[in-house]
Amino acid sequence: MNAPTSENVLSVRDLTLFFTGKTPQVDAVSFEVYAGEFVSIIGPNGSGKSTLLRLIINELQPACGEIVFQGKMLRTMTPMERARRVALLTQHDNADLRLTVNEYVALGRIPWQAERPKTEHDDAIADAIHDVGIAHLKQVALGKLSGGERQRAGFARVLAQQPTLLLLDEPTNHLDPLARHQLLSLVKRKNITTVAILHDLELIQPFCDQVIMMNAGRLVCRGTPAEVLDSPWLEKVFGMQSLHVIHPKSGKTVRIFEALASEID
Numbered sequence: 001m002n003a004p005t006s007e008n009v010l011s012v013r014d015l016t017l018f019f020t021g022k023t024p025q026v027d028a029v030s031f032e033v034y035a036g037e038f039v040s041i042i043g044p045n046g047s048g049k050s051t052l053l054r055l056i057i058n059e060l061q062p063a064c065g066e067i068v069f070q071g072k073m074l075r076t077m078t079p080m081e082r083a084r085r086v087a088l089l090t091q092h093d094n095a096d097l098r099l100t101v102n103e104y105v106a107l108g109r110i111p112w113q114a115e116r117p118k119t120e121h122d123d124a125i126a127d128a129i130h131d132v133g134i135a136h137l138k139q140v141a142l143g144k145l146s147g148g149e150r151q152r153a154g155f156a157r158v159l160a161q162q163p164t165l166l167l168l169d170e171p172t173n174h175l176d177p178l179a180r181h182q183l184l185s186l187v188k189r190k191n192i193t194t195v196a197i198l199h200d201l202e203l204i205q206p207f208c209d210q211v212i213m214m215n216a217g218r219l220v221c222r223g224t225p226a227e228v229l230d231s232p233w234l235e236k237v238f239g240m241q242s243l244h245v246i247h248p249k250s251g252k253t254v255r256i257f258e259a260l261a262s263e264i265d
C-alpha cells in the first residue's frame, strides 16, 4: 500500500464534521497519502466521500481533527499556497459556459500567474489540452461540449494547475469506458499524488495503490485493492461480492462484481 520510502503528502487525523444534529457526516476519519500514490475513496451514496474532499480542500471546516499537507497544517496556508498545491476536479464547478476550452483550462494557471513566464503557462495549457485528447476543441465554448468532452476539459484544467495533490470527485462520470481508462492512465503516468472518489469498482484493481472505504461517515476499511475488495466489508457496505475468474484469452485472474441476490430480490 504505502511506499515507506516516499514523502508523506497528506495526513488526515481524526477528521470530524457535523452538518446538523448529533450524528457526524464525517466521523473521526484518519489516513495517510504518500507521494505518487493513487488513492480511491469508495462508499455508498451519502457515506461522506465528497464531504471529506471538501474538508481536504478547506472548503468546509471540521468540528475537530486536522489535515497536514507536506508537514504544514492546511488551515494555516493562504488560499494561494493551497491552490498551488491542491487541485480539485468536481462535477459542478459553475464555470462560465461562454469560456472557450483554452480560456477555461487557463484558469488552472491562476495560482502560478505572477511567478512564471507567459510561455510556461501557454505550454502547460496546450500540453494539458493535448494530453486529454481535445486539442481540436480548444476554441470551442464549454456550453457546446458533450458531457464527456466537458469532463476532459475539467481534467485538462486540473493538470494545467500542476498540483502536488490532485483530488478527483467522481472523475469518470460522462466518460465512455475507454476514456475512463485513458484518463486515469494519464494521471498515473504523470505520477501525480491523487485521491479520487470512484463508484466504478472495476477501476480499483488496475489503478489504485490504496483504497479507503467509507460507510455512514466512518472509514470502515483501508488497504490495498486486494485487501479491501476481498474483505467482508464489500458485502456489508455495498451488498456486492467480488469474484475471481480466469480470463478466457489471457489466462489471468480477473475480478468481477456481482450484487448479492438478497439485495436485489
Ligand SMILES: Nc1ncnc2c1ncn2[C@@H]1O[C@H](COP(=O)(O)OP(=O)(O)OP(=O)(O)O)[C@@H](O)[C@H]1O
Pocket (backbone or CB within 6 Å): 019, 020, 025, 043, 044, 045, 046, 047, 048, 049, 050, 051, 052
Ligand atoms: N450542505 C449540506 N448540509 C447538510 N447535509 C449535507 C450537506 N452536504 C451533504 N450533506 C449530507 O452529508 C452526507 C454525506 O454527503 P456526501 O455528499 O459527502 O456523500 P457522498 O458519499 O459523496 O455521496 P454520493 O456518492 O451520493 O455523491 C449525506 O447524508 C448528505 O445528505
